[in-house]
Amino acid sequence: MSVASGRGTRLRLSEIFASIQGESTRVGLPTVFVRLTGCPLRCVWCDTEYAFSGGETRALDDILGMVASFGLRHVCVTGGEPLAQKGCLALLEALCDAGYSVSLETSGALDIAPVDPRVARIVDLKAPGSGEEGRNRGENIGHLRAGDEIKIVLADEADYLWARTQIAAHRLAERCEVLLSPVAGRLVPAELAEWIVRDRLPVRFQLQLHKVLWADARGR
Numbered sequence: 001m002s003v004a005s006g007r008g009t010r011l012r013l014s015e016i017f018a019s020i021q022g023e024s025t026r027v028g029l030p031t032v033f034v035r036l037t038g039c040p041l042r043c044v045w046c047d048t049e050y051a052f053s054g055g056e057t058r059a060l061d062d063i064l065g066m067v068a069s070f071g072l073r074h075v076c077v078t079g080g081e082p083l084a085q086k087g088c089l090a091l092l093e094a095l096c097d098a099g100y101s102v103s104l105e106t107s108g109a110l111d112i113a114p115v116d117p118r119v120a121r122i123v124d125l126k127a128p129g130s131g132e133e134g135r136n137r138g139e140n141i142g143h144l145r146a147g148d149e150i151k152i153v154l155a156d157e158a159d160y161l162w163a164r165t166q167i168a169a170h171r172l173a174e175r176c177e178v179l180l181s182p183v184a185g186r187l188v189p190a191e192l193a194e195w196i197v198r199d200r201l202p203v204r205f206q207l208q209l210h211k212v213l214w215a216d217a218r219g220r
């Protein structure tokens with residue numbers, strides 16, 4: 001969809017705020033977060049259940065205006081599952097056209113192919129402990145580019161061993177950056193760090209920096 005045809009687009013917006021990027025290789029960067037409402041998945045450890053419903057419907061141009069008001073260069077479109085809204089593609093394109101450095105956080109369950117190529121796609125690969133392993137869209141792996149990132153959130157050692165197998169089987173680290181994160185309160189971060197070093201896994205360990213800074217405060 002071109003921006004010209006997408007300008008009449010309306011999206012269901014859960015929240016929009018400025019914060020420090022807590023994940024991905026962009027960690028630490030001041031970023032505007034555009035959180036869209038809705039998600040077709042139900043990961044057992046989901047920390048944004050409040051975004052499953054509610055929010056308000058806003059025109060694409062209004063959202064662009066709100067983003068501009070923060071005066072930041074980096075924008076992260078997240079959810080929920082932002083790609084569940086058709087208008088998300090037009091929003092991403094419009095943000096790129098406006099000159100922002102744009103990232104998208106997506107569950108990996110929906111097609112990432114139509115996303116504007118200027119967007120850095122942070123794509124989840126759901127491990128068994130999420131309860132949503134069956135929703136992984138295998139075709140997405142073939143669409144990954146060097147600027148994208150695969151994120152695997154791990155609840156326990158079984159999830160880690162599963163991730164290790166997936167990384168080898170699909171040569172994920174040769175396609176893009178691979179991020180491994182522990183589920184907060186479920187897997188001791190130091191244990192995951194030790195397994196990664198022990199196995200010489202070609203990944204990046206990450207903790208959710210925003211939780212270190214602000215715990216689970218909403219809008220952070």
Ligand code: SF4
Nearest residue numbers: 039041043046080107
């Ligand atoms: S895909 Fe993301 S927003 Fe949806 S249930 Fe899973 S963790 Fe929550």
